[in-house]
Amino acid sequence: MILSVKNLSVNYGAIRAISNISLEVNSGETVALIGANGAGKTTILRTISGLLRGTAGEIHFDGMDISQMKPHKIVSAGLSHVPERRGIFANLTVLENLQMGGFTQKLNATDFDEVYSIFPRLLERRKQLAGTLSGGEQQMLAISRALLSRPKLMLLDEPSLGLAPQINKSIFDTIQKINKKGTTVLLVEQNAFAALKISHRAYVLETGNIVLTDKSEALLKNESVKKAYLG
Numbered sequence: 250m251i252l253s254v255k256n257l258s259v260n261y262g263a264i265r266a267i268s269n270i271s272l273e274v275n276s277g278e279t280v281a282l283i284g285a286n287g288a289g290k291t292t293i294l295r296t297i298s299g300l301l302r303g304t305a306g307e308i309h310f311d312g313m314d315i316s317q318m319k320p321h322k323i324v325s326a327g328l329s330h331v332p333e334r335r336g337i338f339a340n341l342t343v344l345e346n347l348q349m350g351g352f353t354q355k356l357n358a359t360d361f362d363e364v365y366s367i368f369p370r371l372l373e374r375r376k377q378l379a380g381t382l383s384g385g386e387q388q389m390l391a392i393s394r395a396l397l398s399r400p401k402l403m404l405l406d407e408p409s410l411g412l413a414p415q416i417n418k419s420i421f422d423t424i425q426k427i428n429k430k431g432t433t434v435l436l437v438e439q440n441a442f443a444a445l446k447i448s449h450r451a452y453v454l455e456t457g458n459i460v461l462t463d464k465s466e467a468l469l470k471n472e473s474v475k476k477a478y479l480g
């Protein structure tokens with residue numbers, strides 16, 4: 250097991266956003282976390298990566314208790330987070346954004362070549378300001394930047410948000426490819442169908458509680474999931 254979250258609660262002031270949830274990710278898996286707007290998906294990812302602190306619970310990553318670790322140390326430990334709305338630097342070039350991804354390691358040309366082989370578009374556009382990229386290209390850049398920290402586990406928050414369906418497909422294909430090459434993935438999505446299609450297991454989150462977990466294949470056929478999330 251690479252990630253274990255146990256009995257985690259997270260509050261914003263007096264408001265409880267996450268109530269006593271537990272989840273696990275095994276090495277090599279893609280695990281999806283699905284749920285409606287405001288269910289608490291982003292809150293969970295931000296707490297795992299140290300950007301928020303839980304009020305109770307434990308978070309273990311790769312054998313370490315990371316619940317009090319600083320975010321940059323968590324990245325160095327091998328956990329990288331592609332945030333909702335991508336968090337790229339609009340006024341830096343594509344290349345400069347990529348260089349930020351490697352801040353925890355010494356990067357060489359091969360590292361960049363590997364990213365460019367996954368996303369050839371970024372090589373063509375490496376001198377362009379990131380803010381001028383299309384939405385899909387910005388998502389590719391955000392994923393590439395995370396890859397350059399050589400993560401063992403990648404957290405992805407709504408990679409398909411705001412993208413056209415045909416671009417979605419290529420983003421989800423890429424996530425699957427990255428997983429097959431050895432990176433473990435925890436994927437948060439409102440696009441439940443696509444997330445369940447490419448994941449091994451999934452958790453269903455409703456207003457801060459995990460209400461269901463199973464193999465993704467089974468959840469795709471689950472009547473209540475179909476009704477609530479698969480339209």
Ligand SMILES: Nc1ncnc2c1ncn2[C@@H]1O[C@H](COP(=O)(O)OP(=O)(O)OP(=O)(O)O)[C@@H](O)[C@H]1O
Pocket residue numbers: 261264266284285286287288289290291292293333439
């Ligand atoms: N900084 C904050 N201060 C107060 N409440 C917050 C804050 N951030 C989030 N919340 C609340 O916590 C709950 C969970 O929010 P969160 O962003 O984790 O949901 P989400 O599942 O990621 O939703 P979405 O699908 O819309 O991204 C929501 O009710 C939200 O209003």
Ligand SMILES: [Mg+2]
Pocket residue numbers: 290291292333406407
């Ligand atoms: Mg969110």
